[in-house]
Amino acid sequence: MTRHAARWLLAACLLPLAQAQADITLKLVEVLTSPERTETLKGLVSAFEAQNPGTHVEITSLAWSSAFEKFATMVSAGDSPDVVEMPDRWLSLYVKNGNLESLEPYLAQWSETKGLNDRALEMARAVDRTAYLLPYGLYLRALFYNKILFKQAGIAAPPKTLDEFRADAKKISAIPGKSGYCLRGGPGGLNAWIMFGAAMAGNNVFFSPDGSSTLSGADWIKGTAWMVDLYKEGLAPRDSVNWGFNETVAGFYSGACAMVDQDTDALIAVAERMQPDQYGVAPMPKGPGGKAFPTVGYVGWSIFKSGAHKDLSWKLIKVLNDPAGNLIWIKRVGALPVYKASEKSPIYSSDQLKGWFAELADPDEVPTIMPTNLPGFAYFADSLVVKTGQQALLGQISPEVMNRQWAAYLTKAKLKQVGGK
Amino acid sequence: MFIEPHRTRYWLLHYALLGAFMLFALFPLFWLLKVSLTPNNLLYGEGIRLWPSQATFAHYESVIAHTQFPLFFRNSVIVSSATAALSTLLAAATGYGFSRFEFRGKYWIIGLLLVTQMFPLVMIIAPIFRLLSPLGLTNSLTGLVLVYTAFNVPFASLLMQSFFDAIPKELEEAALLDGAHRFTAFWRIVVPLTLPGLAATLGFVFTAAWSELLFALMLNSSSSVSTFPVGLLAFVSKFSVDFGQMMAAGVLALLPVCFFFAFIQRHLVQGLTAGAVKG
Amino acid sequence: MNWRRAQLAAEPYCYTLPAVLLICAVILVPLFIGLTYAFHDVRLLDPTSGDFVGLDHFRELRDDPAFWNALRNTLTWTIASVALQFSLGLILALLLNRVFPGRALVQLLVFLPWAIPSFLSGLNWAWLFNPVVGPLPFWLHALNILSAPDNLLSDPRHALWGPIAANVWWGIPFFAITLLAALQSIPADIYEAAAIDGAGPWVRFRSITLPYLAPTMAITILLRTVWIANFADLIVIMTKGGPADSTQILASYIFTQAFQRLDFGYASAIATVLLALLLAYALALLALRSVFVRQR
Numbered sequence: 001m002t003r004h005a006a007r008w009l010l011a012a013c014l015l016p017l018a019q020a021q022a023d024i025t026l027k028l029v030e031v032l033t034s035p036e037r038t039e040t041l042k043g044l045v046s047a048f049e050a051q052n053p054g055t056h057v058e059i060t061s062l063a064w065s066s067a068f069e070k071f072a073t074m075v076s077a078g079d080s081p082d083v084v085e086m087p088d089r090w091l092s093l094y095v096k097n098g099n100l101e102s103l104e105p106y107l108a109q110w111s112e113t114k115g116l117n118d119r120a121l122e123m124a125r126a127v128d129r130t131a132y133l134l135p136y137g138l139y140l141r142a143l144f145y146n147k148i149l150f151k152q153a154g155i156a157a158p159p160k161t162l163d164e165f166r167a168d169a170k171k172i173s174a175i176p177g178k179s180g181y182c183l184r185g186g187p188g189g190l191n192a193w194i195m196f197g198a199a200m201a202g203n204n205v206f207f208s209p210d211g212s213s214t215l216s217g218a219d220w221i222k223g224t225a226w227m228v229d230l231y232k233e234g235l236a237p238r239d240s241v242n243w244g245f246n247e248t249v250a251g252f253y254s255g256a257c258a259m260v261d262q263d264t265d266a267l268i269a270v271a272e273r274m275q276p277d278q279y280g281v282a283p284m285p286k287g288p289g290g291k292a293f294p295t296v297g298y299v300g301w302s303i304f305k306s307g308a309h310k311d312l313s314w315k316l317i318k319v320l321n322d323p324a325g326n327l328i329w330i331k332r333v334g335a336l337p338v339y340k341a342s343e344k345s346p347i348y349s350s351d352q353l354k355g356w357f358a359e360l361a362d363p364d365e366v367p368t369i370m371p372t373n374l375p376g377f378a379y380f381a382d383s384l385v386v387k388t389g390q391q392a393l394l395g396q397i398s399p400e401v402m403n404r405q406w407a408a409y410l411t412k413a414k415l416k417q418v419g420g421k
Numbered sequence: 422m423f424i425e426p427h428r429t430r431y432w433l434l435h436y437a438l439l440g441a442f443m444l445f446a447l448f449p450l451f452w453l454l455k456v457s458l459t460p461n462n463l464l465y466g467e468g469i470r471l472w473p474s475q476a477t478f479a480h481y482e483s484v485i486a487h488t489q490f491p492l493f494f495r496n497s498v499i500v501s502s503a504t505a506a507l508s509t510l511l512a513a514a515t516g517y518g519f520s521r522f523e524f525r526g527k528y529w530i531i532g533l534l535l536v537t538q539m540f541p542l543v544m545i546i547a548p549i550f551r552l553l554s555p556l557g558l559t560n561s562l563t564g565l566v567l568v569y570t571a572f573n574v575p576f577a578s579l580l581m582q583s584f585f586d587a588i589p590k591e592l593e594e595a596a597l598l599d600g601a602h603r604f605t606a607f608w609r610i611v612v613p614l615t616l617p618g619l620a621a622t623l624g625f626v627f628t629a630a631w632s633e634l635l636f637a638l639m640l641n642s643s644s645s646v647s648t649f650p651v652g653l654l655a656f657v658s659k660f661s662v663d664f665g666q667m668m669a670a671g672v673l674a675l676l677p678v679c680f681f682f683a684f685i686q687r688h689l690v691q692g693l694t695a696g697a698v699k700g
Numbered sequence: 701m702n703w704r705r706a707q708l709a710a711e712p713y714c715y716t717l718p719a720v721l722l723i724c725a726v727i728l729v730p731l732f733i734g735l736t737y738a739f740h741d742v743r744l745l746d747p748t749s750g751d752f753v754g755l756d757h758f759r760e761l762r763d764d765p766a767f768w769n770a771l772r773n774t775l776t777w778t779i780a781s782v783a784l785q786f787s788l789g790l791i792l793a794l795l796l797n798r799v800f801p802g803r804a805l806v807q808l809l810v811f812l813p814w815a816i817p818s819f820l821s822g823l824n825w826a827w828l829f830n831p832v833v834g835p836l837p838f839w840l841h842a843l844n845i846l847s848a849p850d851n852l853l854s855d856p857r858h859a860l861w862g863p864i865a866a867n868v869w870w871g872i873p874f875f876a877i878t879l880l881a882a883l884q885s886i887p888a889d890i891y892e893a894a895a896i897d898g899a900g901p902w903v904r905f906r907s908i909t910l911p912y913l914a915p916t917m918a919i920t921i922l923l924r925t926v927w928i929a930n931f932a933d934l935i936v937i938m939t940k941g942g943p944a945d946s947t948q949i950l951a952s953y954i955f956t957q958a959f960q961r962l963d964f965g966y967a968s969a970i971a972t973v974l975l976a977l978l979l980a981y982a983l984a985l986l987a988l989r990s991v992f993v994r995q996r
Binding site for chain 3: 068069072073075076093094096097098099185186187238239241242244251254256376378379382383386387390391393394396
């Protein structure tokens with residue numbers, strides 16, 4: 001046999017060995033997909049692949065509008081990823097189903113863990129007081145307002161209290177063809193109901209010590225009634241009873257309504273379509289008790305228990321979410337930072353984001369986490385609240401009846417959570 | 422159809438009604454086109470105008486050059502053509518069987534076919550996924566073709582049956598008496614007479630497969646095997662709905678369907694000669 | 701039994717079995733599994749679920765006002781959609797049955813709505829009904845159908861007509877093309893003979909056209925009704941079942957129960973009821989059809 005052939009033979013024998021060592025594929029699923037986010041994700045992922053030769057990351061991007069159903073179908077049929085982008089609302093479901101790996105051992109050994117701010121850690125541990133996800137950003141509600149419409153109506157500054165809010169909305173609605181508030185009567189409107197309800201009630205306590213929901217209390221009812229009155233008096237567009245995320249944001253940037261409560265990620269859509277001097281962001285207006293309770297949500301990365309390469313998955317998460325990677329990521333997705341150090345980053349000093357930081361700095365603005373870890377919360381928020389909220393807005397039921405239904409549902413859910421099953 | 426064509430009042434009514442139908446059918450499509458040519462910044466401001474003040478092809482450029490739509494179209498063409506061909510073949514055979522024969526279990530089979538249409542797809546998605554996953558048919562175009570064919574064949578068969586029912590049995594019987602095989606009679610005599618029916622079935626199945634979303638979305642995850650409706654859904658992100666691009670993609674997607682329909686149209690309106698019936 | 705007889709007996713099965721096998725494997729097995737969910741407590745992503753619960757779900761839906769509301773809406777939705785699509789489709793088919801200049805083009809153009817995916821069609825029509833970006837509210841107001849140029853889809857009393865309009869637009873081509881194909885199969889000389897015998901157009905329509913069309917009519921109406929009853933896409937896109945469940949039909953309610961409450965058991969029970977209703981309807985229609993089909 002010639003030397004040439006012998007070399008080839010040797011290479012051929014060694015090749016399978018080499019293959020066996022290399023080429024691990026990790027499956028990463030993103031759910032809040034947009035073309036820009038996918039690009040950024042790919043960038044971060046290729047950095048990871050460069051650091052870990054022989055690993056390949058396969059990214060599956062699910063369209064958000066059907067992501068929940070699709071992901072649930074995939075997981076229930078056994079098609080699970082290694083790492084998934086996990087929104088707060090889904091966390092409890094997948095934890096209870098036994099799908100997620102606890103990240104506590106990894107966090108205990110990680111040098112960056114102490115750099116996470118307290119809120120981030122609290123959120124990571126939202127279910128069972130164990131960290132099942134590593135949050136990459138916070139989404140805090142604030143009040144977007146249209147400076148042009150405000151000037152037109154003769155209002156100098158954004159409203160600081162609910163009374164001022166109502167008065168401002170009235171003045172703007174007097175302008176023909178315009179409304180004061182971009183009300184969200186369709187899916188996702190729960191945040192507003194909770195914020196106004198809590199502001200009126202003066203607290204964000206959802207459950208009394210005996211486990212029953214506080215939503216049926218007189219003060220919470222005042223809050224929801226306040227929002228129903230906004231609609232009934234025509235301070236929000238007639239159409240808004242059906243509005244979801246897209247319609248409220250579109251209503252805002254098209255100038256149909258002057259105020260909308262939204263998170264930092266809406267800023268991306270708004271900034272594309274409005275000039276910086278046309279809109280501003282202010283802290284949520286405070287209730288009669290002098291406090292406001294903007295809702296806060298979070299999204300993070302989780303590891304699936306069924307994955308075969310959990311340590312490697314953690315490495316991927318570290319690349320995606322260490323202070324450097326995290327800064328790149330949240331700049332793209334528009335979220336508030338989870339690292340204490342990032343708060344001083346220059347990307348957060350823009351005028352628009354100042355509104356959120358003012359909110360965080362104000363002790364009377366209390367970021368409120370909704371009870372998303374309750375079983376059946378998704379149905380509550382996406383179905384029950386939408387239907388009863390619309391009925392209340394249309395005058396088919398009274399706010400009192402609506403609150404009572406909510407309280408009954410939440411009390412039952414709490415019981416289920418506390419009692420096991 | 423036989424009617425005196427020189428009755429002007431009739432023809433006036435005829436064209437007026439046709440005009441009304443065309444207006445009704447085309448106006449929403451025109452709106453689709455209009456939105457696809459409207460630049461993003463004018464989308465809401467000029468919403469009600471019948472034509473944007475500044476038309477732009479930017480959305481089309483973007484869809485063709487910067488998204489994966491060419492790939493999605495290719496996948497859709499493959500899947501829809503394969504489904505149409507396979508379904509029509511199976512449906513012609515099955516429809517003929519129902520039309521010409523009385524056999525044990527016939528009505529049970531027809532019943533089963535109907536039942537498959539009566540259950541909401543949402544409920545069957547999870548079991549089908551679980552069925553196809555171990556066979557490697559999820560995340561594949563083949564799996565999609567199989568599922569689409571299975572769902573379209575019941576309707577197509579019953580449709581073909583009704584077309585076959587309208588063709589008198591005497592035709593094949595004459596051929597059989599002459600010693601021909603039934604299949605030959607079927608293929609040579611009956612099928613040519615039902616070309617309008619075949620064309621209609623092909624057209625429907627192709628279009629049904631072309632615009633199907635639920636299975637394409639749930640069964641296939643990677644973009645290399647996604648079809649165009651799934652691509653459309655990607656324009657609806659959490660943060661905005663990119664109407665301009667979505668409408669542009671929708672308009673572009675009409676083109677293959679137009680070609681296909683133009684192709685089968687000749688057969689759709691083929692008139693019949695009376696000779697075959699009178700024999 | 702001799703070979704030839706066996707061959708003849710096997711013939712129908714040769715024609716029908718390939719399709720039946722495919723359908724059994726791909727649809728009927730999952731369908732059966734889906735039906736069994738109705739009798740079990742099946743919750744997606746809940747490892748402790750799956751117990752047999754007998755008829756509990758059916759008792760639950762009997763007492764569920766949302767179910768009855770959805771059932772009522774389903775009737776309105778289905779009957780209105782099918783009646784309008786069929787009658788308008790038949791008229792269009794009759795119009796296209798003549799030869800006139802440009803017929804091929806007209807045929808293609810009126811077929812186009814069917815080629816639009818329902819999801820895009822829903823968004824398009826929602827856009828048309830929205831007073832901010834669509835002309836319909838203003839036109840409807842000008843025609844005095846609406847008292848003010850508001851969005852029809854936000855009015856709980858009339859919101860269902862929005863998706864019905866979109867559904868009719870989308871579905872006319874189906875009836876038009878299938879009925880046209882059936883009309884084309886009617887030999888022209890039968891009409892000639894009848895005209896010579898002095899039969900007027902209405903008599904010709906009633907005694908020639910209708911009986912020839914009867915098989916196709918029956919099957920298209922049957923199938924379309926079944927499809928529309930199960931067709932929630934347009935409603936989910938245009939109104940999401942709202943406002944206040946005024947446009948919620950059984951199919952969209954099933955989707956909500958299945959994917960928001962993740963209660964596949966209850967959703968399947970509702971689907972089973974819908975299936976039973978549609979089966980009853982199909983049997984009735986088929987019985988009617990066998991009375992009318994001409995045996996020639």
